[in-house]
Amino acid sequence: MTPSLTKKNYHHGDLRITLINAALEIIENEGVDKLSLRACARKANVSHAAPAHHFGTVAGLLDELAAEGYSLLIGEMQNKQNNSTADSLLSAGMGYIRFAIKHPGLFRVMSKMKTSTSSSVRLLKESDAALNFLKESLKQVYLDYHAIALPENTLKLRTELAWCTVHGYSHLYIEGMSENFYFSEPEMILNQLRVSLLVLEEV
Helix, strand or coil, X not given: CCCCCCCCCHHHCCHHHHHHHHHHHHHHHHCHHHCCHHHHHHHHCCCCHHHHHHHCCHXXXXXXXXXXXXXXXXXXXXXXXXXXXXXXXXXXXXXXXXXXXXXXHHHHHHHHHXXXXXXXXXXXXXXXXXXXHHHHHHHHHXXXXXXXXXXXXXXXXXXXXXHHHHHHHHHHHHCCCCXXXXXXXXXXXXXXXXXXXXXXXXX
């Protein structure tokens, strides 16, 4: 069963969330090419006018879905439930990959809509917050590890390295291209990445 972004639903008065969950179900089970405002309305069992009233167009619906996705991604990156012995940096990386594996269709939509020229302010804010969480995790772990702060320019560079790794691995995995990796478990790759990220900056 496709996970919902929230437990709220139309019967409790939240039509917007019901429509978003319906769109998510279509994307994950049938593919984004099957999503239309009418299909979303049918899945949510509401009038055909309802999605247009809330989101305007399919692009508007996808933008909102992507924004919700980034919010959910941050929650997954913060979740140490499956990584109780890991520090926040490893937990953030594993959470990123775990999210993509759990929501492959949504993950593709998030990547596509983030690069759209019509991305909403909310979508950009949520996506920036996800990247900033990764940055702050690296910043804190480095500080804990060396008792000194990582210089800002190096912090930005290493954050981008971390993002490229987890984002790239996630895409390779959901597209079925990670099966021939020498190290097939993401934890092994992230542990090696961690070594590079925490190397002491030369003064």
